[in-house]
Amino acid sequence: MRRSTLKRSHRRGVAGAVLSLTLATAAVATVAPTASAEPGDEAGQTAGTTTAEAVADPDVPPGEVESFNMEHTSNVPKNGSLLSTGSDIAFQGRYAFAGNYDGFTVYDLSNPAQPVQAVQVYCPGGQNDVSVYKDILVLSTDSRRTDDSCGSAPTSDPENYWEGLKIWDISDPLHPEYVKSVATDCGSHTNSLAPTRDGRNLYVYVSSYFPSDQLANCRPPHDLISVVKIPTRDLESAEVVAEPVLFPDGGYESPSGPDSYYSTSGCHDITTYVQLDLAAGACMGDGILLDISDREEPKVISSVRDTENFAFWHSATFNNDGTKVVFTDELGGGGLATCTGEFRDEQGADGIYDIETSWHHGGGKRWAEKELVLKSYYKIPRINTEDENCVAHNGSLIPVKGKDLMVQSWYQGGTSVFDFTDSENPREVAWFDRGWAEGNWGTWSSYYYNGYVYSNDLSLGFDTFELDSSLDRRAKHLWSLNPQAQRRF
Numbered sequence: 001m002r003r004s005t006l007k008r009s010h011r012r013g014v015a016g017a018v019l020s021l022t023l024a025t026a027a028v029a030t031v032a033p034t035a036s037a038e039p040g041d042e043a044g045q046t047a048g049t050t051t052a053e054a055v056a057d058p059d060v061p062p063g064e065v066e067s068f069n070m071e072h073t074s075n076v077p078k079n080g081s082l083l084s085t086g087s088d089i090a091f092q093g094r095y096a097f098a099g100n101y102d103g104f105t106v107y108d109l110s111n112p113a114q115p116v117q118a119v120q121v122y123c124p125g126g127q128n129d130v131s132v133y134k135d136i137l138v139l140s141t142d143s144r145r146t147d148d149s150c151g152s153a154p155t156s157d158p159e160n161y162w163e164g165l166k167i168w169d170i171s172d173p174l175h176p177e178y179v180k181s182v183a184t185d186c187g188s189h190t191n192s193l194a195p196t197r198d199g200r201n202l203y204v205y206v207s208s209y210f211p212s213d214q215l216a217n218c219r220p221p222h223d224l225i226s227v228v229k230i231p232t233r234d235l236e237s238a239e240v241v242a243e244p245v246l247f248p249d250g251g252y253e254s255p256s257g258p259d260s261y262y263s264t265s266g267c268h269d270i271t272t273y274v275q276l277d278l279a280a281g282a283c284m285g286d287g288i289l290l291d292i293s294d295r296e297e298p299k300v301i302s303s304v305r306d307t308e309n310f311a312f313w314h315s316a317t318f319n320n321d322g323t324k325v326v327f328t329d330e331l332g333g334g335g336l337a338t339c340t341g342e343f344r345d346e347q348g349a350d351g352i353y354d355i356e357t358s359w360h361h362g363g364g365k366r367w368a369e370k371e372l373v374l375k376s377y378y379k380i381p382r383i384n385t386e387d388e389n390c391v392a393h394n395g396s397l398i399p400v401k402g403k404d405l406m407v408q409s410w411y412q413g414g415t416s417v418f419d420f421t422d423s424e425n426p427r428e429v430a431w432f433d434r435g436w437a438e439g440n441w442g443t444w445s446s447y448y449y450n451g452y453v454y455s456n457d458l459s460l461g462f463d464t465f466e467l468d469s470s471l472d473r474r475a476k477h478l479w480s481l482n483p484q485a486q487r488r489f
Helices: 025-030
Strands: 006-010 062-069 070-076 086-092 093-102 103-108 118-123 127-133 136-145 162-169 177-183 190-195 201-207 225-232 239-242 267-274 278-281 286-291 299-304 313-318 324-329 350-362 365-378 395-399 407-408 413-417 427-432 443-449 454-458 461-466
Touching: 025 313, 062 070, 062 136, 070 427, 086 443, 086 454, 093 201, 093 454, 103 127, 136 190, 136 201, 162 201, 162 286, 177 443, 201 267, 239 350, 267 313, 278 324, 286 313, 286 324, 286 350, 299 365, 413 454
Parallel strands: 086 127, 395 443
Antiparallel strands: 006 062, 062 427, 070 461, 086 093, 093 103, 103 118, 127 136, 136 162, 162 177, 190 201, 201 225, 225 239, 267 278, 278 286, 278 313, 286 299, 313 324, 324 350, 350 365, 395 407, 407 413, 407 443, 413 427, 443 454, 454 461
16 A cells, blocks of 8 residues: 655665575676776765765664655565676566676566566676667677676677667567667766657667777777667568767866776766757766767767866766756775765766757857756755665656656665755755675666656675655556656656
């Protein structure tokens, strides 16, 4: 039964069986405070970024669980052959497709409060971020493999290796069929879908970065993205059709040098909004707004930098009207404790930008220009321990018309729901947080889908939450959800 009153709940302990799960070798690097939860996201604390404040006592003590306006309804622990790091999630119909560095899992949401694991697909290759479009599933591989098969092994060979996209036929979601691979320069850290209006072609914007002179297929400069075209009726014909350079001037160069984690060398994540022919890119040192009316030639129409507060532009989310973008700063690459009170509220946080339109006249023509304008920052208000990696990460809108509501993962900071209808005054309205516990490295992605929040935890498995009905009683029902390919609700 749904709760009808605002409520904070508290309980002691986390299921021992869940906490006993051990991260596989591919995820061990996420354990160290300055390591990364994402392969290649090697970042530590930037010098001079902290205040002199002492670390406060944690709001949620170790071993305990607390929440506000959120009820935890179920957890499916990692099991079987997929014991590595949990990553992104996509939804279609009554199914959730959850990435894992070892492959992906299909969950049946027929009982949305108690998802059932329906299928495991073993196909290793971090991050295995996943997107779905009708009968197509796209999986990202951003780690060097011996080949493009699901039986490949990791390799350090700088000349002979494979990384890129894997394309699956999911016309039968319970029997996914691997159809085609497409190699892309520097691999595919994430992927974002941009179908044509007639649905005949599915374009995929491939985000990748960290070039090296030592790698045959990833040499600098790498100021571009790969555009893969997938004919929806002929998946075998998928291929790279363009590599548009988004940063002809090289993009932001960190004072630490061009090889720094903070310097722009491609994009980490792109979110499309095809109904508006727009996309927003989080590109390491730069945040950008793109015109994607020509799917094969996306063009940067506005760019922003925040060298004072943002360290690593990680991801982007439009509001439903397409008049705002929430950019996240993954300070520390997912392995740093930025919620201890030592870091300022503007660090490891969300930056909320309005898209302001100005009209221009000249030569008998009239045209509009869009510009990203910073309005505020949002960071969870709870204090974590210095042992808890905590920073802004993946989230999605809650589809309530007339409001800008977003649910978001914060690694060991838990899951937060915030209202940014007033761009200058975002406020938290719900949250769930597990206190520190050994073996728990936090939630990677938290998304709202048809009445529930689903969260893929790096180590604990697949969580489900129900919000207080005062927050989402007017939420729209969706047929599908790709958080990196938004559609108007």
